[in-house]
Amino acid sequence: MAGQGEPAPPVILAAKRISKAFGEVPVLFSIDFDIRPGEVHAIIGENGAGKSTLIKILSGLEQPSSGHVELDGQPIELPPDGQAGKLGIVVIHQELNLAEHLTVADSIFLGRELKQGPFLKLRQMRDEAARILDTLHVHIDPEARISTLSVADKQMVEIAKAISRDARILIMDEPTAVLSAAETKTFFEQVDRLKAKGVAIIFISHKLDEVMRLADRVTVLRDGQLIATVGTEALTPDSIAQMMVGRELSNLYPPKHEADVDADTVLAVRNLSAPGVRDVSFALRRGEILGFAGLIGSGRTAVAEAIVGLSPIESGEILHEGKPVRFSDVSQSVAAGIAYMTKDRKGKGLLLSANLKDNLTLLTLKRHYKGPFLDDKSETEALERAVRRFDIRARDPAVKVGQLSGGNQQKLMLGKMMEAEPEIIIIDEPTRGIDVGTKQQIYHIIAALASEGKSIIVISSEMQEVIGMAHRVVVMREGRIAGVLEGAEIAEAEIMRYAAGLKQGGANERLSA
Amino acid sequence: MSVSAHDRAKTRKGLAGFKFDLKTAGPLVALIVLCAIGFALNPAFASEGNIANILTRSAFIGIIAVGATFVITAGGIDLSVGSMAAFIAGMMILVMNAAVDTMGVSVWTVLLGCGCSVILGLGAGFINGFLTTKGKIEAFIVTLGTMGIYRSLITYFANGGTLSLDSSAREVYRPVYYESFLRIPIPVWVFIFVAIVGWVLMNRTAFGRYCMAIGSNEAVARYSAIKVDRIKTITYVLQGLCVSLATIIYVPRLGSASSATGVLWELEAIAAVIIGGTVLKGGFGRIGGTVVGALILTAIGNILNLTDIISNYLNGAVQGVIIVVAVYLQRGSFQRRRKAE
Amino acid sequence: MSVSAHDRAKTRKGLAGFKFDLKTAGPLVALIVLCAIGFALNPAFASEGNIANILTRSAFIGIIAVGATFVITAGGIDLSVGSMAAFIAGMMILVMNAAVDTMGVSVWTVLLGCGCSVILGLGAGFINGFLTTKGKIEAFIVTLGTMGIYRSLITYFANGGTLSLDSSAREVYRPVYYESFLRIPIPVWVFIFVAIVGWVLMNRTAFGRYCMAIGSNEAVARYSAIKVDRIKTITYVLQGLCVSLATIIYVPRLGSASSATGVLWELEAIAAVIIGGTVLKGGFGRIGGTVVGALILTAIGNILNLTDIISNYLNGAVQGVIIVVAVYLQRGSFQRRRKAE
Amino acid sequence: QDESVTIGVSIPAATHGWTGGLNWHAQEAEKRIEEAYPNIDIVLVTADSPGDQASDIEDLISVQQIDALVVLPFESDPLVEPVRQAKEAGAFITVVDRGLPDTTIQDVYVAGNNTELGAVSAEYFKSRLDEGDNIVILRGIPTVIDTERFDAFMAGIEGSGINVLDNEFANWNRDDGFEVMQDFLSRFPDIDGVWAQDDDIAMGVVEAVRQAGREDEMFIVGGAGMKDVIRGIMEGDELIPVDVLYPPAMIATAMDVTVANYTSNGPVRGEYILGAPLVTPENAEQFYFPDSPF
């Protein structure tokens, strides 16, 4: 924000006593909110608190039930359908996909193509797209189709799309949820640059360190109510968490049990090559939490998908309980007690147009038979259990999953995988978009599972998560394993060194354990 | 708060239930309006005979459309059903005639024909499914191809003409179309049976849920341990089975099959499915709606035959307008409800 | 690291470029194989006259299919094109005959007819688009409805018979179909023109991008400030325009229109589009492929006339098999390439 | 006479009974002629629409380089131009059934007679029914042929006092015949006669009437000369007492005439008009072809 001495610039966008209800379900209660040029204003709150709904109202996607929005001090009814972009309000939505068939360059310029007369300036758009992506230090071919990108790359494209627009107000709903530390860093550089240019930035994140790092002011929502708007300097991560969750958050991570070195190996991967995977070997012991770290596109997801039979294996072998296995589809791996939770919840995880129950039981539908027919009651009970266990909050249990808040979708997906009662659990970005309170719950659940003797692979771009949870950490780079860390080696700097290719091998001999 | 939220949730659930009913009721309302119009134009519309005629006729398209509901729900399409029906009918007749020649006429002749029909239906459906899933060819192209193939084959076997069932076999077979049980014609019983089985499959078994999952997002289905190719193939096989059942009740009607049999049934079947509220792009299927859709289509044809206030030449136009209006009313009222929310 | 990653991106890009070319080439290879077969069966296949015939014939379906490519890319479907063509042809003839009666024959008569055709095409397309977008009725139902309506209307106006163009007007109009320019028949020029304009629209203008975006994900398109309803409507209007152009070159060919005109053109047009590699569910359109698709379909028909080794009854079967095989080869080789990568 | 002759035959595809018969007779004639005259090659092509048929004729000219064309036009008007092109390419032209408006193009015309079919049928109805009797009409597909038959029939019964309750299209299809007749039966309590104008439709009508148990009330007249119907007439069927002939075999006649142009001494020219005789139990036997699929 501007220096202490200067007067603060006038408010550019404000919400005045905004309330919102979907049907009869209220989700926002009389919220006041404002943002000034050159300021980063973070909105935080639990899953389902109404953050996304608030920014949808601020960008015209939803109309408030009461109250109004002011732009430059004037009350305004924002035009729907993204036309607020013309007023300089640019949004990265939490739950909107890109159009999968378009290329990266097309997506970045969608709706405001560069034209010469009626014709597109294709080369210029491609070069421009390449340039923007370059400033984000991501190496994505501007002519690649979106459908071929990983979730994180898609997110980077969304970011590129947003920052390349002439925004006066840039609104970002959990832009960093799938980004790893390195990407987040370059993203922050861009935010800083825009901020310096006087762009007003609204930022939603569950990563409190990011909030502390970026925000000038923080607004906390809880259950649709405005709790407080305070300057960041007056806050500590603990106090934010306290305001969000409404209770003290003790240790985020449960104490690590010492891994049992003698525990038998339940899953051994030897010289595995598959699409995006080159010669990967590692072993997973019973009761162990094995972290997978690495940069975007380093191949962690590709390893998991090859193991559970989602992508074809080119060479190498997988030993499950000592026996070689090769799954050709997920039903086989699930039957063998190995479950994988994808990080791409919109594209691969959940049916957005189906309800909670249908999604929850999809993986394990066969268990809900009574006689020849599905038993609705048993399914409903399963949902009730999952709702309790994972604290899934849907104000209206009949909503479609697409209308659930992002974090609650994530919890539902976790619940869906756990329905399979797997022995080996592979979770990709387990806490993507999850609030701190629930994160803590999830970490405890994972730790409890491990101590019950389940074996868990945690793929995460959130370094702290891997460090806080894992007994051992596999660091991947460009489809290969760059190193395996154990015990005291597990530290941010060390992981980064392997991930960036500055250090290699080292612990490789431990791989074949 | 948790209590009040729960209470609130309850009311909404009640409402939602109601909403859902109205939604399913959409096509039904259209059908009722249509029947009222029919009765107003000609009271004979409501005679028992006419109602029985409408129901019996809608059985063919209806049974096929039940199968099509699964195919479409799982994101596919089957254009071959009409010519498949013609082909199966022709083969049934050939087989039964041959059986009559070699071993005389009995109930077994007819059962043999029916068995042959079922086998051919399953096989034809499997071919469609296999080419779409394993061959990775668009369903539209596969079934356009098989549509041409079956139509050609029946023309070929019938030598361009009509295959007629041996008259003695016909006598045995005839009741399957013309008799009634509890005053309801047999084809209608078959239709009711197929619809109920279809409804249960769609709404009360994993298979139906899988179809919807595949149609709405194939990747999610794959990641959810669903054998996508197998389920998709099964939808085509089911479709084939439905076609064979429809053919089994069709053949005793006229006892013949030719290249003109079943022309455009595919369009009618798909139309019935869509009128019933199933989404053409997949992901959402309603057997109940399909049944009503088939009845609507048959009723339109029937009503047009019962009046002569409009030029014959314009039958097609009236039909078109009614279909569009029926769907509009149903969607329109649905839209309004959504807005009001 | 940044260097190596960049390199990788580059190789991948190179590969991607190559892959893309091969992909577009898929249908082209099928066409070439087909032509080779044709030539082998009868060397007259390659005669200038025969090639000109094939090209000229494919112009109708081709031009319509170019329009259909836009509709399908944007996630829609238009079943009404065939009967729309018949209807427009009929109206053109009526208008030109009336003009001849009142003001004699001149080039203006023909231009009047063409003007009328364009207006009707645009209007009919607009109606389809409007009902789909504003009426929120499934495109399948809307165009199934208008298909019936136009077919009925032409039957009605022709009084169940044929509408024939006044012979003096015919003389003036005739060259539009039968003459050549630079040894290429006029209809082929029109086809080339439409294909080029279509290609540019699809690949070099924002409109084409918007079609793909809408077909791929309507919500994303909407939130990118694309006027979804307008673009979708425009695709139907374009389709109407293409139908009217096809009709303008069709009428001088036979000089008449009846209820048998344009039957099943919709299926052929959609088939051409899909054979060409456009995805039926929308999101991805290839004009070049469509053109090749139309040529493939016409060539199949022509080749079947080259020999009489197979029974005419089996024409449809051969056609079906060839279409499926052509698409399989193209998809199949594409699959293998993807695996090899 | 040693030089080889290619004769192109272009007819509509076998999409309903009558065209099916047409195709069968054409194929039989092809086999017979090619066997008898080794130097004659017959190329038979079938079309689904007038446009298709125009394309077929183009192909016969450009690829098969035919010496003669036998054409049964899908519709008359649209095919004038394509047939004229064949003529200009030097082919001998035989037109069958549906005459071209420009008679200068053809060398031979083998005419079926739709108007007469309507008129003969009308005569029969007048002979069987009295003033005030009710009939219903099932028509074919809305095309010229159908319109000609229908108009001639209506003209024929004019003034007879026979009451036409309604007419509907049944698309020359048994199923449609069945359904339309079912509806007529629910709608009209008193029907004395049914003019189905085509034997396929008539077969459907018969089933509907049997279903309703009203066989004794009415009679049905179809048309074309389907073997099942002819046999019925021979056996004295009351329900379909007569038929009006419209023989698909006319294509074979036309092919024979065309061949004669090359095998006989003098050139063949002129019109061969086939009547539409009434088939009655007395003469039925001579119109019965048990081997034909139609």
Ligand SMILES: Nc1ncnc2c1ncn2[C@@H]1O[C@H](COP(=O)(O)OP(=O)(O)OP(=O)(O)O)[C@@H](O)[C@H]1O
């Ligand atoms: N279209 C909708 N229809 C019905 N309810 C909705 C709709 N959109 C959101 N909701 C409900 O509104 C509430 C607030 O959702 P919102 O997405 O704003 O939460 P959020 O604070 O962004 O949470 P998260 O951190 O999980 O993203 C949720 O209970 C959600 O189910």
Ligand SMILES: Nc1ncnc2c1ncn2[C@@H]1O[C@H](COP(=O)(O)OP(=O)(O)OP(=O)(O)O)[C@@H](O)[C@H]1O
């Ligand atoms: N099926 C496949 N075919 C070809 N390449 C693939 C395939 N799957 C993954 N890849 C490539 O392998 C690399 C690793 O991708 P992956 O998604 O596994 O990375 P990740 O470490 O999980 O990173 P992210 O955080 O982006 O998910 C990427 O470059 C991706 O394009």
Ligand SMILES: [Mg+2]
């Ligand atoms: Mg949110």
Ligand SMILES: [Mg+2]
């Ligand atoms: Mg021959």
